[in-house]
Amino acid sequence: MxxxxxxxxxRLYFSxxxxxxxxRPAVRVALGGILIGVMVMIVAICVVVGFKxxxxxxxxxxxxxxxxxxxxxxxxxxxxxVEVSDxxxxxxxxxxxxxxxxxxxxxxxxxxxxxxxxxxIFKGTDYWDYFAENLVSxxxxxxxxxxxxxxxxxxxxxxxxxDAILCYFVQEDLRVRKLYVSGLYNTCMSEMDxxxxxxxxxxxxxxxxxxxxQASGIEVLVDDLRHLQEAADGVYFATANRLDEAxxxxxxxxxxxxxxxxxxxxxLLDMNVVIIIVLMLCVSGFSIITGLIILILESITLIGTxxxxxxxxxxxxxxxxxxAILLVGKGxxxxxxxxxxxxxxxxxxxxxxxxxxxxxxxxxxxxxxWGWLVALNIGVLLVAWVIMLAPSAIVSQISxxxxxxxx
Numbered sequence: 001m002x003x004x005x006x007x008x009x010x011r012l013y014f015s016x017x018x019x020x021x022x023x024r025p026a027v028r029v030a031l032g033g034i035l036i037g038v039m040v041m042i043v044a045i046c047v048v049v050g051f052k053x054x055x056x057x058x059x060x061x062x063x064x065x066x067x068x069x070x071x072x073x074x075x076x077x078x079x080x081x082v083e084v085s086d087x088x089x090x091x092x093x094x095x096x097x098x099x100x101x102x103x104x105x106x107x108x109x110x111x112x113x114x115x116x117x118x119x120x121i122f123k124g125t126d127y128w129d130y131f132a133e134n135l136v137s138x139x140x141x142x143x144x145x146x147x148x149x150x151x152x153x154x155x156x157x158x159x160x161x162x163d164a165i166l167c168y169f170v171q172e173d174l175r176v177r178k179l180y181v182s183g184l185y186n187t188c189m190s191e192m193d194x195x196x197x198x199x200x201x202x203x204x205x206x207x208x209x210x211x212x213x214q215a216s217g218i219e220v221l222v223d224d225l226r227h228l229q230e231a232a233d234g235v236y237f238a239t240a241n242r243l244d245e246a247x248x249x250x251x252x253x254x255x256x257x258x259x260x261x262x263x264x265x266x267x268l269l270d271m272n273v274v275i276i277i278v279l280m281l282c283v284s285g286f287s288i289i290t291g292l293i294i295l296i297l298e299s300i301t302l303i304g305t306x307x308x309x310x311x312x313x314x315x316x317x318x319x320x321x322x323x324a325i326l327l328v329g330k331g332x333x334x335x336x337x338x339x340x341x342x343x344x345x346x347x348x349x350x351x352x353x354x355x356x357x358x359x360x361x362x363x364x365x366x367x368x369x370w371g372w373l374v375a376l377n378i379g380v381l382l383v384a385w386v387i388m389l390a391p392s393a394i395v396s397q398i399s400x401x402x403x404x405x406x407x
Contacts, residue, residue, distance in 0.1 A: 006322055027294065031331045033287025037280035038335025039342070041376055044276045046343040048269045050367035055266060055360055056225055058189050059259050061130035062123075062196060064102075064219030066232050067258060068092075068239050071249035079106060079216035081208070083244035092220060095234040097227035102127035103215040105204035110168040111149075111197070113157050118194070120153070122167065124201030127219065131185050131198055137161055138183030144200045146182040150193035154184050167197070169207055177203070188356040213245075228254060277376075284331075284380065285387045292324045292388060321388050328384045332377060343368070 070080040084103050092101045105124040110117055128140050136151055138161035149159065159165060159181055169175045179199070187193055205214065222231040232254045239250035256263045306316055343366050346352055350363040 027291050027327065030287040030291030030294075031327060034284045034328055034331025035335045035338070037284035037287070038332050038377075038380060039339035041277050041280045041380075042336065042339030042373060043342055044273050045369060045372050045376065046339075046366050047364060048273050049369045049372065050347075050365035051359075051361070052266050052269065053225070053367055054365040055262065056255065058187050058360065059192075059262055060221065060255055061134070061187065062189070062192050063255065063258055065222045065225070065228055065255045066220040066235050067217050067253050068220070068235060068250050069217035069253070071251040073251065080248070081105075081210050081214040082217060082248050082250065083211075083213050083246050084215050084218060085213065085245070088239070088242075089218070091238055092218065092235060095231065095238065097222050097224070097231040098220055098234070099223045100127060100129075100221040102219050103201065103217070104219050105201045105208075105210070105216040107204050107207060108170045109197075110170070111153070111157060112166050112168060113159070116157050118153060118156060120167075120197045121195050122147075122169070122197050122199060122204065124199055124204040125219075126201055128198075134185045134187045136184045136186050138181070141182050141199055143180075143182075144203050144206075145177065145179050147179045147197050147199040148183040148185050149181055149197050151184050151186045152190055152193045153197070154181070156194070160184075171207070175207055177207075188360050188362055190357055190360075228256075281380070281383055285383065287331075288324060288328060288384055288387050291327055292320060295323055296320055321385075324388050325384075328381070332380060336377070340368075340373075 068082075070082045073079050089101055089103075092098060103126060107122050107124075108119070109122050110119050131148060132140060135148070138148070141147055154160065157165070161181055161183060163181050165179055165181065167177050167179050169177065185193075185198075201215065202212075204210070204216070205212065220231065220235055222228055232252065236252045239252060243249055306319075346364055347366040347368075352364040354361055354363055356362040
């Protein structure tokens with residue numbers, strides 16, 4: 001029986017008589033509402049996921065996904081050292097989802113030129129991949145007295161690659177080092193760009209009279225942010241129950257714990273996506289209801305004839321539900337094509353710019369979260385199916401006798 005209903009629905013939708021019906025303009029409007037709704041939802045999800053991934057990648061570039069530091073540290077950048085043994089590093093590198101393990105050392109300081117000065121955090125590191133990607137000019141440090149600074153700092157202090165600068169390191173006995181700018185980087189994270197100067201980790205060890213095995217902490221990068229919590233648990237259990245050679249305990253923090261204000265802001269974006277999806281579902285749902293009612297009203301004669309021939313209400317309702325499914329399917333198809341097309345265009349060409357001083361990126365970032373997109377399409381189909389049930393009930397109110405009398 002359902003095969004007959006499907007055949008009738010396809011004939012009504014695809015036949016020349018169906019295309020010539022007076023309701024076609026209204027059906028096209030309904031189709032456009034579904035198309036626009038699906039397209040906007042796809043673009044919204046791809047933009048927000050892309051934006052969150054890009055900001056998370058930038059923040060992780062300055063502080064990694066997981067940090068292991070001295071348990072007795074306070075909330076400053078002058079961190080107490082820990083002894084980092086080769087066996088501990090190897091153990092962390094062998095954990096699931098761990099991509100990179102490195103050591104770092106940080107120290108507050110003041111950069112001073114003849115005309116200006118700026119408070120900074122000098123970060124010594126032995127992992128340079130992120131800053132190599134964001135290097136604008138010059139090269140990475142090769143000597144202990146070489147550093148890279150951001151273009152923000154360079155403009156503020158009127159520095160260029162190759163220039164020398166004095167750095168005053170804040171400690172009990174104030175120390176001064178003459179550093180040379182080997183390169184300039186730009187991550188568009190203006191607050192962090194203004195704060196961090198990157199150099200050799202051995203310079204901090206020398207200033208603090210630390211041994212070669214000592215560092216401010218360990219930085220761990222994961223292969224995928226979806227595995228952050230699992231990797232953090234592994235790092236925690238690998239370090240929580242052990243002390244270093246000096247008797248110091250380890251303390252593990254994740255990227256979200258290190259930057260709660262940034263991740264709180266990113267969480268607000270999820271609420272924006274939910275609001276957009278709800279609004280677009282309302283628009284699409286109204287379009288579906290309108291289109292289906294128009295299709296039913298225009299086919300009253302057909303409905304009366306089918307009922308006079310013995311068709312029950314459920315049979316007739318299925319015909320129009322199937323016809324509406326064809327309408328929704330076409331709208332979703334073109335919505336996916338146009339939505340993913342716009343996302344791909346921006347992903348590969350970055351044609352839409354952003355103000356980097358406000359959004360931390362110079363263009364609208366895009367991502368392809370296929371799991372979310374598949375779930376979105378399934379959700380739209382389910383919502384559309386539920387929405388179709390109400391207007392299709394009009395069929396049961398149509399009397400064959402009245403239709404025939406009207407004709």
